[in-house]
Amino acid sequence: MPSYPTGAAGRAAATLAAALAVTLPLFAGAGPAVADDGRPDRDFTIEDPRITESSGLAASRAHPGVYWTHNDSDDGPYVYAVDSRTGKTLATITMRGVGEPRDVEGISIGPDGDLYVGDIGDNLDGTWDHVWIYRFPEPKALRDATVTAVQYDVTYADGARNAEALMVHPKTGRVYIASKNEDGGGLYEGPAKLTTGSANVFRRVGEVPWVTDGAFSPDGTRLVLRSYFSAREYAFEDGRLGEDRSVGAPFQRQAESVTYTADGSALMFGSEGARSEVVRVETEGGPGSGSGSGSGEGSGAPAKGGDRGSADGTGEGGSGNAALGAAVLVGVAALWLALKRRRRG
Known part of the structure; x- marks a missing residue:
């Protein structure tokens, strides 16, 4: 579930979220629809009525065009396989042996073909002295099943914190977590190998902005981190962040x-x-980004021959995002001014 910072920053974030709730539906026609060409990895809509708080995505390695997702809280130990061709759920996996999940926020697939599920959220910013990672092999067949998952205890070297992004490096298998904080979060590196029976201590190795999810490129040379209103892609080498750019x-x-x-x-x-x-x-x-190997352009992609727009709507080919972004900003500004006037009245 969404969580906002406290104080003035929290009020501003809540106001902005409310403004988005008002303005974004006006542009529903500009959003994606389920692909009708039968090709995978296109824009799609998650059709399953059980999935109302999808908080993580991981592209299947065993089943082309399938994406693993989960709800973030109050759901249970469930992971869903969704077909990007139709938006329909092909399998519901129930994890056994993991207790009662508290706040599942991230999912990733390792080089071993295992799914890693991050029960790492903490909306009260440090209330829990440890969080959990669950792990099980990606099913070879897509059907409803119950699997036994391994549960790992996780702590942070510099104290408990809230996080929503779990990323497994596709070459080394090392697990990374990006924390979420109004003043900027941290990138945390886990031990070379996760173990059961004792806490796995994650150590801060980089500084990142407010992050709601992240993922490594298939070759491990890039790491993308997103927030509510933007995204950045970082070069990644030897376990450290490098040059970054807006996405x-x-x-x-x-x-x-x-x-x-x-x-x-x-x-x-x-x-x-x-x-x-x-x-x-x-x-x-x-090559880390797989440039030029796309199967086509969805509604979020640029027009042919141009660079796509950045998250703030700048750049050639980003006219769709720019128009929507401008409309959102106008709506936010109008609401903000109305609230200020009301306070003065």
């Missing part, structure tokens, strides 16, 4: 998730809510 993330009502397609040709951005939309945005630049 043309779509505007979504509750921007919660991101993953690369299995071939690295695009990013898939998801959000919370009933029948939430997943939007494809083409990647660019370097």
